[in-house]
Amino acid sequence: MVKENDFDGIAWCYDFMAKLIFGERLYQASIQWLETLNKLDTVVVLGGGSGKILKQLTHVDRVIFIEKSAKMIKLAQTSTFANVQFICADFLEYALEDESTHIVICPFFLDVFTPFQLGEVLDKIARILKKKGTLFVSDFQCTNWWSKQLIKLMYVFFGMSTRIAARQLAPLNTLILDKEFKTNAHLFQKDGMIFSKSYTKINTD
Secondary structure, eight states, X not given: OOOTTXXXXXXXXXXXXXXXXXXXXXXXXXXXXXXXOOTTOEEEEESOTTOGGGGGOTTSSEEEEEESXXXXXXXXXXXXXXXXXXXXXXXXXXXXXXXXEEEEEEESOGGGSOHHHHHHHHHHHHHHEEEEEEEEEEEEOOOSHHHHHHHHHHHHHHHHHTOOSOSSOOOHHHHHHHSSEEEEEEEEETTTTEEEEEEEEOOOO
16 A cells, blocks of 8 residues: 555656656756755755656755655665765654754755645754755645646546545645745746745744
């Protein structure tokens, strides 16, 4: 039986499907601004899938790669990255020290959660980020009729194949800004359906 948010069953074809539908747009959105990271930064990648993003993080001393799918982790480990700690776990169930991280990267990760679950995810991201730490988010948003229909179709497919918790795309930007974050920079691709945004943790002291 497929568990909630279980990508094991489609790990073997996920990258192929993404490239078939979107070309390199998802990958390009995922790696925006990564070359600006400092060598001494501690970086947490959430839901990194097969690990393609890791090629852009070789200049960073420490990367913590958290992915729930064991088969995705196995694919990510086919390339040796000495600076990467691979963790096969549910992010919400894995213990990380508060304010231990400079950067958190969410490449098409947040869209699998319900708004309630997103609140928990974002609260934990805020806890582990250092003061004025950075959250990079790449994901989808509805901008026109076509994007709305395609996103609906994706939720039907992933609902059947991976049992993602969400049934529709949550207002990600609004939910993030409602937490301890402010927008730092943003980039939209083509019709704006795919976006990359950089957020800064607000110092609440």
